[in-house]
Amino acid sequence: MNDMLYHKALLILLLTLIFGYSSYSQEISVVKGTVKERNNSLLIAGAQIRIQNSKIGAHSDAKGFYALKNVPFGKHILIIKCIGYKAFSQEISVDKSEIVLHINLEPLPYSTDEVVVSASKRVQAVQDVPISISVIDQRAIADRSITKIDDALRYVSGVNVAKDQVSIRGSSGFALGLGSRTAILLDGFPLLSGDNADIKFDMMPMMDIERIEVIKGAGSALYGTGALGGVISMFTASPKEHSQIKVRGFSGGYDNPTYPAWEVFPTTPLLYGIDASYSQRIGNFTATVSGGYKYDRSYKLWDDSKRWNIYGKFGYDFSEQTSCFLFLNSASEERGNFLFWNDLDSATKPPTTSNMNERRLSKKFVTGAEVKHLIGDDAFLLVRTSAFATSFDELNKAPGEEIVASDAISWFTETQLSTSISQKNFLTVGGVFTVNSVDSPTYGERSQSIGSGYSQIENTSFTDLIITVGGRIDIEKTESIEQQHIQFSPKLGLSYSGFLPLRLRSSFGQGFRTPAVAERFANIRNPFPVNANPKLVPERSTTFEIGANSEFTILDIPTSWDFSIYQTEFKDLVEPQIILDGAVPAITFNNLLSARIQGAEFTFRSMFGSIGFETSITAMYARNTILNTPLKFRSPILWYNRIWIPVSEFEIQVDYRFIARSERILDENESNFERHIPDIQKRVPIHVLDLRAIWNLQKKEIAPLKVIVNAKNVLNYYYVEVIGNLAPIRQFSLQCELNL
Numbered sequence: 001m002n003d004m005l006y007h008k009a010l011l012i013l014l015l016t017l018i019f020g021y022s023s024y025s026q027e028i029s030v031v032k033g034t035v036k037e038r039n040n041s042l043l044i045a046g047a048q049i050r051i052q053n054s055k056i057g058a059h060s061d062a063k064g065f066y067a068l069k070n071v072p073f074g075k076h077i078l079i080i081k082c083i084g085y086k087a088f089s090q091e092i093s094v095d096k097s098e099i100v101l102h103i104n105l106e107p108l109p110y111s112t113d114e115v116v117v118s119a120s121k122r123v124q125a126v127q128d129v130p131i132s133i134s135v136i137d138q139r140a141i142a143d144r145s146i147t148k149i150d151d152a153l154r155y156v157s158g159v160n161v162a163k164d165q166v167s168i169r170g171s172s173g174f175a176l177g178l179g180s181r182t183a184i185l186l187d188g189f190p191l192l193s194g195d196n197a198d199i200k201f202d203m204m205p206m207m208d209i210e211r212i213e214v215i216k217g218a219g220s221a222l223y224g225t226g227a228l229g230g231v232i233s234m235f236t237a238s239p240k241e242h243s244q245i246k247v248r249g250f251s252g253g254y255d256n257p258t259y260p261a262w263e264v265f266p267t268t269p270l271l272y273g274i275d276a277s278y279s280q281r282i283g284n285f286t287a288t289v290s291g292g293y294k295y296d297r298s299y300k301l302w303d304d305s306k307r308w309n310i311y312g313k314f315g316y317d318f319s320e321q322t323s324c325f326l327f328l329n330s331a332s333e334e335r336g337n338f339l340f341w342n343d344l345d346s347a348t349k350p351p352t353t354s355n356m357n358e359r360r361l362s363k364k365f366v367t368g369a370e371v372k373h374l375i376g377d378d379a380f381l382l383v384r385t386s387a388f389a390t391s392f393d394e395l396n397k398a399p400g401e402e403i404v405a406s407d408a409i410s411w412f413t414e415t416q417l418s419t420s421i422s423q424k425n426f427l428t429v430g431g432v433f434t435v436n437s438v439d440s441p442t443y444g445e446r447s448q449s450i451g452s453g454y455s456q457i458e459n460t461s462f463t464d465l466i467i468t469v470g471g472r473i474d475i476e477k478t479e480s481i482e483q484q485h486i487q488f489s490p491k492l493g494l495s496y497s498g499f500l501p502l503r504l505r506s507s508f509g510q511g512f513r514t515p516a517v518a519e520r521f522a523n524i525r526n527p528f529p530v531n532a533n534p535k536l537v538p539e540r541s542t543t544f545e546i547g548a549n550s551e552f553t554i555l556d557i558p559t560s561w562d563f564s565i566y567q568t569e570f571k572d573l574v575e576p577q578i579i580l581d582g583a584v585p586a587i588t589f590n591n592l593l594s595a596r597i598q599g600a601e602f603t604f605r606s607m608f609g610s611i612g613f614e615t616s617i618t619a620m621y622a623r624n625t626i627l628n629t630p631l632k633f634r635s636p637i638l639w640y641n642r643i644w645i646p647v648s649e650f651e652i653q654v655d656y657r658f659i660a661r662s663e664r665i666l667d668e669n670e671s672n673f674e675r676h677i678p679d680i681q682k683r684v685p686i687h688v689l690d691l692r693a694i695w696n697l698q699k700k701e702i703a704p705l706k707v708i709v710n711a712k713n714v715l716n717y718y719y720v721e722v723i724g725n726l727a728p729i730r731q732f733s734l735q736c737e738l739n740l
Contacts, residue, residue, distance in 0.1 A: 031092065031099045032067040035060040035080065038104040042699040044082055045240065046210075047105065052077035052089075061242040071099075080105065086558070107646070118185075118213040118233035120456065120468070121222055121428055122418050128466055130493025130505045132158070132216040132547060132564050132601065138237065141206060143653060143694060145250055145710045145735045147273060147294055149184075149212070150201040153232070155655060156214050157616030157640055158601050162633060162721045164198060168216050169566065170597045170622045171229020171541070173633035174722050176339070179516045179574060181539070183219060183227035186234045187313075187327065189368045192226050193390045194408035194436035195443060197516035200390065203331035203364040205311035207248060207275045208290050210237035216601075217543040217566065218511030221472045221491035224432060224452050228511040228541045229568075236313060239279035239286040245740040249274040252733025254299040255716060262348045262726075269297040271733070286315040286325070298336075299729050300348045302356055305335035321374040328367040335360050337394070340724030343678035347718075347726040359395040364388075368412075378426070379419035386412045402525050406440035406518075426458040428470075436517060443521040447479040450514065456491070464498035476514045481534050487512045501550045505564075511541040515574055519589045528676070529586040537591055540571045559606040570595040578670045585672055595631055597622045612644040630663035633722075635686075649699040652692075659686035665723060677724045686719045686727075688712075698739070708735040 035047040043064030050057030051071060060066045060082075073094050078101075080088045085105040092101065119129040126133060134156045146152045150161045160167045162174045165181075172181045180199050184191050193200060212234050219227035253268040275292035291310040298304050308331065315325035337358045341347045350356075368386030375381060388410040394403050416430035432452040439445050456470030471490040491509040515536040524530040547564030573593035578585045599620035606613055618638040622631035637660035645652040665681050666673060674680050691714050695707040709732075716730035 027073040027097075029071045029073060029094045029097050029099055030067060030069050031071050031078075031094065031101060032065070033101040033103060034064040035066060035082070035103045035105060036064060037085075037699070038106045042696065044085070044105060045244070046237070047080055047082035047085070047103075049078065049080050049103070052079055059238075059240060061240045063242065116213050117235065118215050118231055120458065121188075121416060121430075122426075128495050128497075130466070130468055130495040130507045131509070131545060132562075132566075134158075134214045134216070136212040136214070138210050141209065141212075142248070142706075142737060143651075143692060143708060144655075144690070145692075145708060145733055147206055147275075147292075148201045149199070149204045149206065149232070149234070152206075152212060153214070154657065155640060155642070157603050158216055158618040158638060159214060160635060160638060160659060163725065164201075166199065166232065167634075168214070168230035169568070169599060169601070169618065170620045170631065170634045171568070171570075173575075173631065175576060176722075178518055179513065180226060181228040181513055182230050182232055183223045183225075184232045184234075185223075186329075186366075187236055188233075188370065188384060188414075189327075189366070189386045189388075190223075190226070190410075190412055190434075191366065191388060192410070194388065194410035194448075195390065195392075195406045195438045195440060195516065196518045197226065197513075200331070200362070200364050202307050202333050203309055203329060203366075204234060205236065205290055205309065205329060207246060207277045207292065208236045208279075208288055208311060208313075209234050211235050217507065217545055217568070218489070218491075218509040218541050220474075220487070220489035220511035221470050221509055222428075222454055222456065224434075224454075224472060224474050224489075225450060225476070225487075225512060225514040225538070228513040228539055228570075236288065237279070239281045239288055241281050243278065243280040243740075245738075246277045247275070247738045248735065250710075250733050250735040252710070252731060254297075254728075255730035255732070257299070257348065257729060258716065258718075261345055264299075264301040264348050265297070269299055271296040271731070284317040286313075288313040298338075300338055300726065302336035302350050302354065303338035305333055307331065307333035307335075322372070324369065324371040326367070326369045329365070331364045333362050334395075338725075340677045341679075341726065344682055355396070355398050355401065357396040358398075361391075361393045361395055363391040375419060379417075381417050382415070384412070384414045384416075388412070404442050404524060406438060406442055408436065408438045408440070408517075411435040411437070421457075424459055424461045428454075428456045428458075430454050438517045442524060443517050444523075446517045446521060448476070448514070448517055449478075450474055450476045464496055466493075466495040468493035468495075474512070474514075476538065478517070478520065478534075481520075485514065485538050487538055487540075501552045502548060503550065504548050506546045507543070508545075509543050511543070513539045513574075515539075515589070519574055522589075531586060531588045533588050533590060536574060536589060537572055539573050539591075541568055543568045557607055559604075561605070562603045563601070565600045566598070568597045570597075578673065585670070585676065594625045595623065596625050597631070597634075610646050612642075614642040616640050627667075629667075632664045632666070633662055634664075635660045635662050649696050649702075651694040651696065653694065655688075655690040657686065657688045661685045680723045682720065684719050686721075687715065687717050688719075689714050689717075704739045706737040706739070708737070709733075710735065 035044045047060040049066050058066045071094050075093050078090050078092050116126050153159050154161050158169045165172045179197050184199050215231040219231040223231050251272040253270045273294035277290035279288040289312045293308045295306045311329045313327040317323045337360050338350050342349045342351050366388040370384045372382040391407045393405045397403050412434050414432045418428045421427045434450045436448040452474045454472035459467040474487045477484040489510045493507040496504040520534050520536050521532045522530045523532050545566040549562040551560040571594050572591040574589050575592045576587045577590045601618045603616040622634040639658040641656045643654040691711045693709045697703045697705045712731045719727050721727050
């Protein structure tokens with residue numbers, strides 16, 4: 001018996017040595033080369049090159065170079081993808097130790113082969129997502145000289161930005177600096193402030209953001225409070241093997257207003273700024289460090305601002321399975337306190353009673369860490385934790401004047417597991433705990449905690465069909481309020497590709513938003529009395545959507561389109577209710593509103609020769625279902641257009657945005673506001689035409705430099721986004737971007 005076991009063990013060892021030697025001696029190769037833009041010599045960094053059906057892959061570095069190591073001899077399919085370029089595949093025959101292959105990619109004015117993360121908290125093709133989603137890449141951010149996240153969102157179909165509020169398909173109206181109905185994340189970390197639950201637009205490291213994903217529709221099943229109308233998720237770029245240094249500077253000014261009464265400065269109001277970024281991978285360590293300073297004198301009096309930000313992200317790979325990163329971001333802004341105009345004839349001046357020495361100072365700091373462990377090829381576990389601190393103060397107040405101030409910290413921890421539980425089912429589960437701590441003379445000392453658990457399964461049992469089912473439970477408790485609120489947010493999605501190139505999708509989802517500490521406990525006397533209301537309950541939404549999209553080629557013209565129809569029901573929306581406190585209107589936030597928004601959205605993209613064209617139109621019918629009146633601050637039509645005309649190393653880009661006039665601004669009982677903010681209801685349709693000329697010297701290998709001349713609102717069209725505020729007038733700027 002022992003001899004038999006011995007001989008079996010010897011045989012197994014012999015076979016292992018034979019096959020091990022055969023595997024070890026298998027001939028392998030290195031496939032290397034450069035990635036360039038077709039018809040010129042522009043080197044492309046960040047392109048993904050991989051061997052189909054294998055784990056062999058690489059990214060092109062800052063000089064466009066890539067190298068695929070350990071490629072077995074034989075025939076393979078090489079796949080190359082890069083944001084802003086047409087996907088490319090090629091069969092290669094590997095028959096020697098080194099293969100040199102130079103790749104040329106065709107540029108696109110839009111991206112059709114995107115992968116996204118936000119829809120299911122994992123990487124997946126955008127075509128497989130059952131909800132509407134838009135992607136903004138870094139090139140679009142840089143070319144438009146965008147320095148704040150809200151300016152980037154103004155070009156996204158179905159999105160309307162009104163000062164501090166981001167409205168996705170009409171989900172938000174306007175409330176100055178309070179209660180965002182859109183969740184916002186940076187590399188998976190939430191960034192809504194702990195007191196006002198608002199977005200701090202000026203703190204985002206725009207130079208390091210590789211892409212922005214915008215989910216349209218209720219997203220609380222995965223993201224919890226704030227995702228009532230959608231989710232904005234930003235992702236920073238991964239450092240490459242070679243160091244990357246970017247320096248971007250701009251300078252410009254505002255044109256003189258047509259109306260002499262609006263001129264407030266004897267010379268051109270200037271704006272300027274500079275950003276710098278360094279990133280590199282050194283072995284298992286990655287680092288990104290950036291910072292910037294911006295100054296804007298503004299076209300309005302007492303509206304100037306100066307701000308700075310510093311960002312750092314540091315990562316380490318412990319092994320091929322385990323990695324981590326730590327990030328920190330700090331920003332500060334000091335500005336004037338222009339809230340409303342004096343009147344339409346003095347639209348660039350504040351009320352005459354304003355204390356012009358007063359300043360507003362806001363500081364933001366966030367730090368967080370993530371550990372990710374790959375359990376297998378299709379499974380990972382991650383843990384995130386962060387602290388987001390905000391501080392707001394009013395400076396140089398006159399003696400006896402009320403000071404609105406607040407300090408808040410939002411503590412966040414999340415654990416997520418994503419794994420295949422069978423060949424046809426992919427599971428994502430997680431738990432989240434958030435604590436908002438507020439110390440404010442305006443809101444008091446408050447503590448708000450939210451505990452959450454979520455789960456989602458993606459099933460592919462049926463051919464060409466992906467079924468997504470999930471849900472999340474959130475339990476919210478605010479100190480000094482006896483009642484706790486429990487919210488369940490389910491979701492269901494279907495994505496069908498059986499009619500290629502036509503893809504169909506449909507989704508159902510619910511969302512909620514817990515009232516901000518500021519909405520429940522604000523106690524302000526100036527400029528209008530605001531009274532506390534601790535009894536506020538969470539807002540809720542239910543969204544249905546059906547959509548279709550297709551990508552095809554007609555006479556060698558790449559074309560794509562996307563169409564969707566949707567309906568969102570809102571319950572218990574928090575709105576400011578206005579009553580008269582003597583002769584002065586007083587404001588209390590109440591769960592006043594039930595509403596319904598029905599709409600359709602259509603996007604079309606194509607190329608004619610080398611000229612790219614994109615247009616999108618969103619039509620909405622938004623009603624207060626209690627009063628059967630139009631919802632306030634909602635525009636029934638959003639129409640956005642873009643043209644891209646490349647000529648050698650030059651490009652001309654045109655953006656045109658049309659936003660229809662809002663049907664309603666004030667209810668009947670709010671008309672007394674006009675005595676305190678003159679011409680409050682003045683509004684017109686919005687027409688904004690932006691032009692830019694780009695000279696990319698890298699395309700001719702002249703210098704690693706890009707020069708951009710920007711003209712925003714080139715027609716100098718006058719309009720308002722929110723009450724009593726003239727929107728930006730014509731602005732010119734020159735931007736230079738150096739990439740080393």
